[in-house]
Amino acid sequence: MIRRETIASASRSSAVLAVIAVLLVGLFCVVVILELGYSGPRPIDVDRWIRVAEEAGATNVVSSIYLGARLFDTILEVLVFAVATLGVRFYLGTRGYKEVVQSIPESNVVRVGAAVLLPPVLLLGIYVVAYGHLSPGGGFAGGVIAASGLLLAAIALGTERINARLRPAVLHGFEWGVLLAILTLATLPAPLSMPLLSDPLPSGRMGSLVSGGSIPLYNAMIGVKVFLSSWVIAKHFVDHRGEI
Amino acid sequence: MIARLVLLALLPVTAGLALLQRRRLYAIIGMALFSLLLASVFFLSHAPDVAITEAAVGAALVTFIYVLAIRRTGKLTVVANEVPGLFERSGNQLQGLEWEILDRLARRLGLDLAVRFVPLEEVEGSLLQGNADVGAGGLILDGCHRRLLRTPDYLPTARFSIMGPAAAETGDESEGAEGMPLRGYLSDIVDDVQAGRSVTIRLDLARFHALSRYGLEGYRVVRHDGEWGYAMAVAPERRDLHRQLGALLKQLRETGELQQMTRENLP
Amino acid sequence: MGAFHGVTIAIVLFGIGVLGLVIRKDLVIKLLALGLTNSATILCLVSLDSRTPGAAPILVPGVEAIVDPLPQAIVLSAIVINFAILALALVFVMLLVERYHTTDSARIERETNAEEETWS
Numbered sequence: 175m176i177r178r179e180t181i182a183s184a185s186r187s188s189a190v191l192a193v194i195a196v197l198l199v200g201l202f203c204v205v206v207i208l209e210l211g212y213s214g215p216r217p218i219d220v221d222r223w224i225r226v227a228e229e230a231g232a233t234n235v236v237s238s239i240y241l242g243a244r245l246f247d248t249i250l251e252v253l254v255f256a257v258a259t260l261g262v263r264f265y266l267g268t269r270g271y272k273e274v275v276q277s278i279p280e281s282n283v284v285r286v287g288a289a290v291l292l293p294p295v296l297l298l299g300i301y302v303v304a305y306g307h308l309s310p311g312g313g314f315a316g317g318v319i320a321a322s323g324l325l326l327a328a329i330a331l332g333t334e335r336i337n338a339r340l341r342p343a344v345l346h347g348f349e350w351g352v353l354l355a356i357l358t359l360a361t362l363p364a365p366l367s368m369p370l371l372s373d374p375l376p377s378g379r380m381g382s383l384v385s386g387g388s389i390p391l392y393n394a395m396i397g398v399k400v401f402l403s404s405w406v407i408a409k410h411f412v413d414h415r416g417e418i
Numbered sequence: 419m420i421a422r423l424v425l426l427a428l429l430p431v432t433a434g435l436a437l438l439q440r441r442r443l444y445a446i447i448g449m450a451l452f453s454l455l456l457a458s459v460f461f462l463s464h465a466p467d468v469a470i471t472e473a474a475v476g477a478a479l480v481t482f483i484y485v486l487a488i489r490r491t492g493k494l495t496v497v498a499n500e501v502p503g504l505f506e507r508s509g510n511q512l513q514g515l516e517w518e519i520l521d522r523l524a525r526r527l528g529l530d531l532a533v534r535f536v537p538l539e540e541v542e543g544s545l546l547q548g549n550a551d552v553g554a555g556g557l558i559l560d561g562c563h564r565r566l567l568r569t570p571d572y573l574p575t576a577r578f579s580i581m582g583p584a585a586a587e588t589g590d591e592s593e594g595a596e597g598m599p600l601r602g603y604l605s606d607i608v609d610d611v612q613a614g615r616s617v618t619i620r621l622d623l624a625r626f627h628a629l630s631r632y633g634l635e636g637y638r639v640v641r642h643d644g645e646w647g648y649a650m651a652v653a654p655e656r657r658d659l660h661r662q663l664g665a666l667l668k669q670l671r672e673t674g675e676l677q678q679m680t681r682e683n684l685p
Numbered sequence: 686m687g688a689f690h691g692v693t694i695a696i697v698l699f700g701i702g703v704l705g706l707v708i709r710k711d712l713v714i715k716l717l718a719l720g721l722t723n724s725a726t727i728l729c730l731v732s733l734d735s736r737t738p739g740a741a742p743i744l745v746p747g748v749e750a751i752v753d754p755l756p757q758a759i760v761l762s763a764i765v766i767n768f769a770i771l772a773l774a775l776v777f778v779m780l781l782v783e784r785y786h787t788t789d790s791a792r793i794e795r796e797t798n799a800e801e802e803t804w805s
Contacts, residue, residue, distance in 0.1 A: 446717065
């Protein structure tokens with residue numbers, strides 16, 4: 175367990191201060207929450223969201239919120255994600271260890287297992303993205319699932335083989351191209367004299383795959399973006415051997 | 419819902435245990451478990467979107483990233499104090515008896531050797547913190563930390579105390595006077611001796627040999643009674659390494675190669 | 686009812702995270718504690734909306750009352766963005782370790798202070 179070497183002796187007093195501060199903050203939070211007497215959302219609030227979702231034609235109410243009413247926040251968060259990926263690529267690409275890690279040839283079980291597992295995982299990711307407006311999931315979750323499948327294949331089969339298929343230059347173009355597409359779709363209604371960030375596409379039958387206006391489009395684009403960016407981050411971590 | 423409350427109560431326990439671990443790998447695995455528990459709590463709180471996302475991100479990707487960051491792919495990290503004859507730098511290369519032994523070990527295990535030179539008193543600390551696997555550099559480990567794994571002695575040695583010119587002039591007759599143990603690097607002591615400064619130091623045989631080449635007239639030299647041996651220290655988590663190093667030393671001694679290497683490196 | 690438990694556990698987790706950040710010297714574990722703080726915030730927000738006796742916010746035919754979907758929408762993208770920020774922070778930790786050859790934050794502080802003194 176914890177040993178004396180792992181606790182800095184100089185920060186004993188600051189550790190005590192931190193404990194006291196955290197306790198005070200916690201007390202404050204509890205008091206505030208109890209004071210508010212927040213007994214629950216008025217039923218009319220929740221009905222409003224249900225109406226929004228039915229209007230958009232999406233069954234998943236949450237996705238109709240963050241891709242419909244609050245699209246602005248989602249777009250900016252995707253931008254933050256892209257910038258973080260850029261940071262990782264810059265710092266690890268130019269300042270990390272220059273040695274390339276020799277990929278250890280794995281045993282047959284691992285290699286064949288990863289090759290067999292990769293398509294179902296990618297399919298699961300595509301499913302979660304495609305049905306994001308109908309059942310839980312959406313662009314973020316689906317993109318992350320697909321990226322972890324690809325990472326599994328990269329660890330087992332070596333990053334050279336994956337790099338041969340997904341060339342870094344093409345990846346770069348796709349990443350920022352998808353971001354541009356998201357922004358275009360969001361600002362598209364403006365020239366057509368519709369309010370900004372609204373739904374330009376018609377919403378079909380509720381509960382079917384083709385419904386929900388532009389929400390499935392956003393899901394797909396965000397899924398692709400998250401997938402590519404997570405893969406780029408993970409690839410840099412695999413390639414640059416750290417000294418930790 | 420009982421399940422949700424039980425899981426909620428388990429959350430701080432898991433998190434606390436995970437953050438109190440000593441090895442980084444255990445802490446990361448503990449946080450992956452915490453992530454999974456959190457995803458279950460989200461699911462039971464009627465938030466399936468959040469549950470799927472948290473399970474995919476927290477348990478899979480974050481754990482991946484951390485483990486990739488802290489893995490040491492096939493490197494044998496040695497932390498050493500520079501000693502001529504045992505472990506020294508000459509130009510771009512390393513040479514010395516200990517280096518040859520460790521190089522053999524690394525080749526046998528298929529790892530590559532990464533050496534870091536540190537002051538003598540930091541060798542034990544580095545090993546205990548897990549920053550290195552093996553500690554070398556003319557160590558006499560009879561008083562070392564009890565958690566460090568110590569190889570059997572591979573070379574007998576002796577201890578000398580050297581006291582600076584000032585002490586010799588005052589005619590200090592105390593036979594039991596002992597110098598301070600070496601701190602820092604041997605090259606600092608060499609500079610002191612060359613400049614004729616006062617030195618009170620306790621050294622082992624190899625360092626004493628190296629120092630005596632710079633002329634110790636005017637310094638009082640006392641040889642201590644007793645038998646010591648050079649050994650190497652292994653970090654507490656690497657029992658496998660300890661076993662293999664011990665086996666290698668035994669094999670070298672039995673085939674006589676150890677004697678031959680000693681003759682070559684320490685004339 | 687369920688909210689209160691969730692929120693208190695979230696506050697406790699936040700406290701554990703901050704404590705871990707201050708007490709442990711190892712840089713990687715400090716980052717893990719920061720991630721724990723993130724998760725505690727998300728838990729607080731999600732458990733604030735599980736108050737109404739409702740079902741998950743998916744409009745399956747037959748569902749009448751759903752829980753408040755707004756905090757979930759806020760939190761969803763935050764989880765993925767946290768991952769990206771954490772990766773960036775880990776990159777900085779890796780670069781630091783390469784420079785100073787140790788993950789001990791106290792030692793890195795000492796060496797940085799020593800360097801600053803030699804510059805000024």
